[in-house]
Amino acid sequence: MSEVQVTEKKHLNFINGEWTGVELGSFDVINPATGKVIANVPKSGKKETDEAVEAAHTAYQSWSKLASTERSQYIRKVAEIMHANKEELAKIMTLEMGKPLAESRGEVIYAASFLEWYAEEARRVYGRTIPGKSANNRIQVVRQPVGVVAAITPWNFPAAMITRKLGPALAAGCTIVIKPAESTPLTAMKLMEYCEEAGIPNGVVNLLTGNPGEIGEAFMSNPKVRKVTFTGSTAVGKQLIRQSADTVKNISLELGGHAPLIIFEDADIEKAVQGAIASKFRNAGQTCICVNRIYVQSSVYDKFITAFKEAVSRLKVGNGLNDGVDIGPMINKAGYEKVEKHVQDAVSKGAEVVIGGRGEIINENVCYYQPTILKDVSADMVVMNEETFGPVVPIQRFETDEEVIEYANNSPYGLAAYFYTENVTRGTKIMESLDFGIVGWNDALPSTAQAPFGGMKESGIGREGGIEGIEPYLETKYVSLGL
The missing domain is CATH 3.40.309.10 (Aldehyde Dehydrogenase; Chain A, domain 2)
Incomplete structure (x- = not known):
C-alpha cells in the first residue's frame, strides 16, 4: 500500500454519518514490518469527541426504540460485508499491526462471529413478570439499553476488539463512539465503511482518532456517555475507574494478563x-x-x-x-x-x-x-x-x-x-x-463468540461474548403497577 493522504475518505473520523477531520492536524500510521508511513489520520481532541458523543446521543433516541429484529438485520449485514471483504480487511490489518496475513484472515472471521452472535442475541433481551405483593399489584422487570457507549480498543486485535463491543452495544439498543488505538486506526475506519454500507443510521456508530488522554478525559467527563468499555493495560483501566466516579458511569474493563x-x-x-x-x-x-x-x-x-x-x-x-x-x-x-x-x-x-x-x-x-x-x-x-x-x-x-x-x-x-x-x-x-x-x-x-471472556482480580471487570456479553449494555427497570 502506498502512502495515502488524510483527505481520503477512509482515513478520516466518522461522525454522524460523515467523514470529517480534514482540517485537523494528523499523525502517521506506520507499517511495523517496513517502517513506511501507510496513512495519516486526524488528531482529534475534546471538541471532536463531544461532537461524536452528541451525535450518538441524538441517534440513541430513535435507535433504542427500533425493533430488535431491525437492529439484528443491520448487525448481520455488517458481518456479511466483512466476510465478503475478508482479504481487503485482512491486508489492512497486517499492514498496520504486522501479524501474518493468515492470522489476519482468521481475525476477520473471528470478529464477524461476534456480530453474528449478537445479531441473534438482539432478539433475546428478555424481561420478566414477578408475582405482585397484593391482589391489586403487578410487577414487571424491563431491560433497556444503557445509553451512549464509549469504546476504547487496543492495537493487537484491531477488528475483533471492536466488534466484541460493537455487536452487543447495537443489539442492546445503544449507540457508540469508538476510539481505536493510535497504531491501528485503519482497520477501525474500514469497519465504519462497512457500517455505512450496511445502512446503519447516522450517529449510531461513530469513530475518531487522536490524543488518547484528551479523548478519554472527554469521554469520562461527559454525562451523556453512560457506559465506557475498554480493553488495554491495567494501569489505564485503573485510571478509567477513578475518572468514572464523577458521573458514576457503567464500566467494563478487559485488562492485563499473565x-x-x-x-x-x-x-x-x-x-x-x-x-x-x-x-x-x-x-x-x-x-x-x-x-x-x-x-x-x-x-x-x-x-x-x-x-x-x-x-x-x-x-x-x-x-x-x-x-x-x-x-x-x-x-x-x-x-x-x-x-x-x-x-x-x-x-x-x-x-x-x-x-x-x-x-x-x-x-x-x-x-x-x-x-x-x-x-x-x-x-x-x-x-x-x-x-x-x-x-x-x-x-x-x-x-x-x-x-x-x-x-x-x-x-x-x-x-x-x-x-x-x-x-x-x-x-x-x-x-x-x-x-x-x-x-x-x-x-x-x-x-x-458464544462464551464469556473476561478476567478476575486486576484483569478486569465484566465479560464480553456469550449471553453475558450483552448484560453490561442493559439497564434493569422494575415497574410496580397498582390496579
Missing part, C-alpha cells in the same frame, strides 16, 4: 506442544491471553522441552505479508525493549536460552524478535512476574499439584490459564483451583 500453562506428567505432550505454539506465538506473543509462563512437571520436563524446541525451530519470522511467515514484527521499539529486558534479566539470574534469545532493531520503527525458549527459570525472574507481550517462553519445573497451583495463582492477574492433563479427576480439581476467568483444559485457544 497466563500460566501447566503441563502435568500425564499430559499428551504432542498436544501440549501444539497448544503452546498456537497460544504463545500467535500475534508474536502480543496477546492478552497468550501463554506467558510454562510450568512442567519434573518427570516430563526434559521431554517437553526437547519436543517444544523442535517445533519452535520451524517457526519463521518476517513481514506478515510474505508467504510462510509465522511471526511478524513487534508493534514498536518499546515493546521490543521490554522483551529484551525480560530475557536479559532471566539469563543474568541463571536461566538458560534453549533457542532464540535475540532480536534485531532494523530502525526506530521496525523490530523483530526471534521465538525464544528459556529453561530453568525461577520465580524471582521478571519474566515470571510481568506480562512480556512478546515471543518469549519461560519454563519452570514443578513437583506437586499443590505447588504448581500456588505458582499459577501467585499473580495480581487472573485473565486466562491453561493446563494439560488426561486425568479427569486431576483436571477437575485443577480447574476449580485456578483463579482465572478463562481456563483452557487441553485447549490453548479457548476464545469464541
